[in-house]
Amino acid sequence: MKAYDGMYIDGAWRPAAGPDVIEVVNPADEQVIATVPAGTVEDVDAAVRAARAALPGGPPPRRPSARPGWPRCGTCSWPGGPRSPRR
Numbered sequence: 001m002k003a004y005d006g007m008y009i010d011g012a013w014r015p016a017a018g019p020d021v022i023e024v025v026n027p028a029d030e031q032v033i034a035t036v037p038a039g040t041v042e043d044v045d046a047a048v049r050a051a052r053a054a055l056p057g058g059p060p061p062r063r064p065s066a067r068p069g070w071p072r073c074g075t076c077s078w079p080g081g082p083r084s085p086r087r
Contacts (some may be wrong), residue, residue: 004035006037007009009046009050011049012045014040015037016037018037018043020040021035021037022035022036023035
């Protein structure tokens with residue numbers, strides 16, 4: 001069984017803030033194949049800070065049509081869409 005003791009946050013492996021672990025179970029034979037650290041509030045906060053620092057302008061828009069240079073849905077060309085010859 002493999003025991004992992006670190007979390008990859010902000011481009012580096014670091015020890016988990018808490019001592020708790022989660023057992024990873026093989027679904028084929030239900031044997032424990034590894035243990036991984038259970039993230040704590042401190043671990044999550046560190047990961048969120050690192051993610052926010054990696055994207056200083058904030059996250060990209062969720063909708064592709066809101067991204068600069070992407071077509072709006074009204075200009076897409078899918079079967080039956082506004083530019084489709086089938087209309």
